[in-house]
Amino acid sequence: MKPIKSLLAKNSHFPIFPYPGRGKRKTWTVHMFYPVFALFLLSVFSPAPAYGVQVHSAPEGLYVHQMAHLFFAGAMLFLFIYLKKFPLGHSTAWRYIRLSLFFFFLWNINALIVHTLEVYLPQDAIIAGTDFWSRRLAPPFDLTKWVYFFTKHDHIWCVPAIFFLFFGTRSLYRETAKRLSDQGRKE
Amino acid sequence: MENGISLFSVYLVDFVGSSLMIIFSLASTRYTWGLKKLEPKRMRWSYLFWLCMALTIFALSRSIGHVLKYFFVLLDHQDLWKKITPYSGGLNTITFIIVGILTFYYAYMHEIIDLFRNEARDLANTNVRLKEAHMAVRQLNLSLEQKVDAQISSIREEEQKYRDLFQHSKDFIFFCDKEGRINDTNPSFIEFLNERKEDILDKSLATFFSEENEWNTFQNDLFTRGFLKDFKVEFRTGDETLHGLLITATSVKDDQGTIRGFNGIGMELTATTSAVVNEEPPCETKISLSAFAAQIADELDNPLEMIAGYTRLLEKDLQNREDGDMLKSIRKQVNHCLQVEEELRETALHFLEMTPLDVNSCLEEVMGLMEPVLSLDRILVLRNLSPDLPLISANKKRLSKIFFNLINSSRQSMDHGGFLGIWTRYHPDQEEIEVIIGDNGPQVPPEFMEVLFDPLPTTKKSRGGLGLHASLGMIRAHDGRMTVNSPTEDSELIAADLNVAFHIFIPEIKKKMLN
Numbered sequence: 023m024k025p026i027k028s029l030l031a032k033n034s035h036f037p038i039f040p041y042p043g044r045g046k047r048k049t050w051t052v053h054m055f056y057p058v059f060a061l062f063l064l065s066v067f068s069p070a071p072a073y074g075v076q077v078h079s080a081p082e083g084l085y086v087h088q089m090a091h092l093f094f095a096g097a098m099l100f101l102f103i104y105l106k107k108f109p110l111g112h113s114t115a116w117r118y119i120r121l122s123l124f125f126f127f128l129w130n131i132n133a134l135i136v137h138t139l140e141v142y143l144p145q146d147a148i149i150a151g152t153d154f155w156s157r158r159l160a161p162p163f164d165l166t167k168w169v170y171f172f173t174k175h176d177h178i179w180c181v182p183a184i185f186f187l188f189f190g191t192r193s194l195y196r197e198t199a200k201r202l203s204d205q206g207r208k209e
Numbered sequence: 210m211e212n213g214i215s216l217f218s219v220y221l222v223d224f225v226g227s228s229l230m231i232i233f234s235l236a237s238t239r240y241t242w243g244l245k246k247l248e249p250k251r252m253r254w255s256y257l258f259w260l261c262m263a264l265t266i267f268a269l270s271r272s273i274g275h276v277l278k279y280f281f282v283l284l285d286h287q288d289l290w291k292k293i294t295p296y297s298g299g300l301n302t303i304t305f306i307i308v309g310i311l312t313f314y315y316a317y318m319h320e321i322i323d324l325f326r327n328e329a330r331d332l333a334n335t336n337v338r339l340k341e342a343h344m345a346v347r348q349l350n351l352s353l354e355q356k357v358d359a360q361i362s363s364i365r366e367e368e369q370k371y372r373d374l375f376q377h378s379k380d381f382i383f384f385c386d387k388e389g390r391i392n393d394t395n396p397s398f399i400e401f402l403n404e405r406k407e408d409i410l411d412k413s414l415a416t417f418f419s420e421e422n423e424w425n426t427f428q429n430d431l432f433t434r435g436f437l438k439d440f441k442v443e444f445r446t447g448d449e450t451l452h453g454l455l456i457t458a459t460s461v462k463d464d465q466g467t468i469r470g471f472n473g474i475g476m477e478l479t480a481t482t483s484a485v486v487n488e489e490p491p492c493e494t495k496i497s498l499s500a501f502a503a504q505i506a507d508e509l510d511n512p513l514e515m516i517a518g519y520t521r522l523l524e525k526d527l528q529n530r531e532d533g534d535m536l537k538s539i540r541k542q543v544n545h546c547l548q549v550e551e552e553l554r555e556t557a558l559h560f561l562e563m564t565p566l567d568v569n570s571c572l573e574e575v576m577g578l579m580e581p582v583l584s585l586d587r588i589l590v591l592r593n594l595s596p597d598l599p600l601i602s603a604n605k606k607r608l609s610k611i612f613f614n615l616i617n618s619s620r621q622s623m624d625h626g627g628f629l630g631i632w633t634r635y636h637p638d639q640e641e642i643e644v645i646i647g648d649n650g651p652q653v654p655p656e657f658m659e660v661l662f663d664p665l666p667t668t669k670k671s672r673g674g675l676g677l678h679a680s681l682g683m684i685r686a687h688d689g690r691m692t693v694n695s696p697t698e699d700s701e702l703i704a705a706d707l708n709v710a711f712h713i714f715i716p717e718i719k720k721k722m723l724n
Contacts, residue, residue, distance in 0.1 A: 087298060090305035097312035104316060110253060126264075149213050154282045155220065158213035174219045177226025181233075184268060188233040191240035191261060198247050198254075 088137055095130035098123045113197060118190030125183030129176060136173040139166060224279055227272030234268035237261045252322050256315065263311050267304035270297065381454075381475035387468050389414045389428065401477065403447035419443040419451055427456070432468055435460050441478070453478030503607070506554040510679060513550065517543045554682050563687075565718055566603040568642055569594045569633055575612045576631070579620075587626030588619075588648075591705055594633045598642055599717040603687050611680045615646040615711050618677065622650035622709070630707050640717050641689075647702055647710030653695040661693055689715035 102123040110116060147167065149160045159171055241258040248254055274297030281290035375382055381398035385391050390411050399406050402417065418424040423442050431437045440456045458473030520540045527536065572594065583590060619629050632645035653661060662681045684691045694702075695709040702710050 083295065083298065083302075087302045087305075090302040090309075093309040094305040097309035101312045101315055104319075108319065148216070154287070155217055157216050159216060160213045163214075171214060171216075171219075174216070175222045177222050177230075180268075181226045181229050184230050184233040184237070184264070187261065187264065188237045188240075191237045191244070191257070194257075195240040195243050195247070198244055202247060 084137065084141070088134060091130045091134045091137070095127050095134070098127040098130065102127065113193065115190050115193035115197060118186045118193060122183050122186035122190060125179050125186060129179035129183055132173050132176045132179050136170065136176060139170040139173065142166065143170060220279065223275055227275040230268040230272040231276075234261075234265040238265045252318065252325070256311075256318050260308070260311050260315075263304065263308045267301065267308055270300040270304050274298075274301070381477075382472070383414070383475070384470065384472045385414055386470040387432075389424075392470070398475065401446065401452070402444075417444045417446070419445045427458075431458055431460055431471055437473075502553045506550045506679070507610070509546070509550050513543060513546055517547075551678075551682070554679060563602045563604055565600040566605050566608065567598070567600055568603075568608075568644060568715070569596075569598055571603075571605060571609055572612060572631060572633065572644070575609050575616065579613070579616050583616075583620060583629060586620055586623070588623055589626075589628050591628055591630040593631070593701075595635055595642075598633055598635050601642060601687070601715045602718045603715065607683050608687070611683050611713070612644070612646065614677070614680050619646065619648035619650060619709070623648055628706060630702065630705050630710070632701075635717075636714075639714070641714050642717060644713040644715075645699075645702065645710050646713075647697060647705075647707035649706050649708050652708045653693065658693070658695065662691075684713055684715070687715050689713060 102120055105116065105120050105123070143166065147160055147170075149158045151157050159167055238258070238261045241254065241261040244251075244254040245258045274294070277293070277297075278290050281287060281293075375395050378395060379397055381395065381401055383391055383394040383398055390413050391409055392411075394406075394409060399409060402409060415421070415424040415428075418427070420443065427437065427440055427442065430440070436457075436459045438457050440458070442454050442456060444452045444454045446452060454475050455478055456473050456475045458471050460471045461469045463469050517540065520536055520543060524536050524540070576590065576592075580590065616629065616631075623629075627649045630645065630647045632643075632647075634643040634645070636643060662677050681691050691714070692712045693709065694712065697703055697707050697710045699710070
């Protein structure tokens with residue numbers, strides 16, 4: 023079957039039009055799809071004035087970035103919990119991978135905080151030195167500045183995260199290679 | 210602190226951290242790629258590879274940006290960095306979203322894995338079942354040939370058996386169509402008919418029947434009832450001689466029940482077989498029934514005797530009361546029962562199984578049983594058994610019962626002991642034997658002498674009753690007779706001091722056979 027046809031097929035796992043399948047309960051996505059689709063069509067053919075091209079102002083980039091961080095954090099937390107509930111294995115490798123996910127989650131939260139603080143810090147909070155390397159955080163120091171200073175070291179979260187990911191994948195690779203080697207030897 | 214806190218540590222950690230991120234992310238991707246190569250069919254490794262790829266792109270986009278920043282700063286091209294930084298940040302944002310989407314997709318992928326796993330398991334099970342079915346079919350194919358061979362061999366054996374029976378049977382076997390034309394027959398029948406086989410085939414069986422009406426009866430009966438058993442017929446064979454034949458035949462029907470013909474087995478009636486056929490078959494059943502009837506009659510003896518005796522006593526006591534009528538009714542009914550019993554006994558006696566019997570030995574056997582009891586009652590037994598006694602035709606069991614009854618009757622009449630005499634004699638003139646059983650008990654009163662053998666009971670003191678009546682019936686069944694003398698008239702018995710003597714006369718076996 024051709025790929026496009028398979029997408030349109032009722033029993034496809036990747037249906038364009040959600041179809042619950044024979045004998046299965048309808049999920050909320052299936053229930054909601056057609057009303058939302060109808061609303062979309064209505065808005066497309068609506069006679070009301072439409073502002074076709076939206077203007078994107080400066081903070082939009084930051085908002086999108088922050089939302090992406092939230093999405094990233096949510097995804098990491100989701101997979102962390104999912105793997106705990108439905109573990110694919112109980113070896114150290116999977117524990118490393120789950121730790122990696124957790125550190126990525128923490129890094130995202132850290133990044134969210136630091137990006138937010140960058141907005142709220144006053145213009146003179148950073149004292150420009152003679153060169154780039156001599157830039158300093160200006161006194162007086164309140165909680166915001168201290169938090170900013172520490173959260174600015176965000177690599178203390180993301181480096182362990184990638185480090186655990188490396189260890190996890192490496193352990194998985196070795197375990198699998200050993201297992202296959204043992205199987206081959208038995209056969 | 211007064212001059213602020215240097216951000217150098219931030220830049221240092223940023224630079225070193227970014228570099229490590231690049232290294233480790235690339236290494237992770239390399240391992241997941243290796244996993245994918247090791248087990249290409251394993252979907253989870255594919256997923257892990259793409260997740261790592263997304264994280265690597267994220268790490269690279271972020272870290273390269275950060276590292277480049279420091280290079281640009283060192284090379285004093287900060288303005289260039291300012292131009293690049295929105296692109297770096299944008300790419301970074303996109304990688305976040307890709308990683309997020311891939312991660313959330315994991316749950317869906319997990320479902321797909323389960324789905325595939327179940328499908329694979331089903332397929333594997335189906336495969337196993339297919340293999341089993343294949344093996345079973347293969348086994349069946351292998352054994353089918355053997356089974357067919359065995360079956361054919363068995364059928365051949367059976368066929369040979371029936372063929373042998375057909376060919377070598379001394380009985381005549383034939384197969385005819387519904388018109389009676391002979392389709393096939395065995396050599397015995399051909400020999401019997403004294404014709405050639407070619408001449409017999411297609412010839413009607415009717416042509417061999419000496420009487421035409423016999424053939425009509427044979428055909429009608431056979432097709433009406435579906436079978437005929439022991440049909441006697443006279444056959445005219447090829448040499449024009451007549452032979453008696455006994456035929457058992459069965460009609461042959463098709464699936465719709467239409468008669469297609471018949472087959473039969475015939476047997477020539479020789480003098481012996483003819484006699485056997487004509488003679489009434491031995492009636493073991495009747496003999497068994499008669500024995501059963503006689504047993505019932507015997508068993509009813511004592512109860513009826515007791516009922517009658519007590520009824521008579523009660524009648525005497527209640528002579529002047531109205532209840533006497535009820536007792537009369539009881540006595541009447543008892544009499545009726547006695548008559549029924551008598552009939553039963555007589556019927557039974559007609560079918561007694563008679564065998565040649567030595568009376569002396571029969572008496573000895575009875576005495577062997579009775580002597581201990583007689584001895585206890587202080588009764589002395591006097592025996593005078595004739596040694597040249599001929600055999601008689603009798604039922605040993607019944608005759609023993611008669612002797613037992615008479616001896617027992619004598620015993621009961623002698624309360625304080627006495628003599629019991631047993632004599633046997635042979636009367637050649639009358640060709641009969643005589644058995645005398647007597648005692649020195651009280652004589653039978655003259656008034657009882659006439660009714661001694663009546664079925665109505667008497668007291669034991671005066672002997673008689675149902676036992677004697679039954680005994681008389683049985684003696685008669687042996688073509689004999691029984692008399693009683695009291696006082697005895699025979700000198701020999703008088704000398705023995707016997708007061709009562711029963712004389713039983715039974716013809717010897719020769720006379721009976723002549724009769």
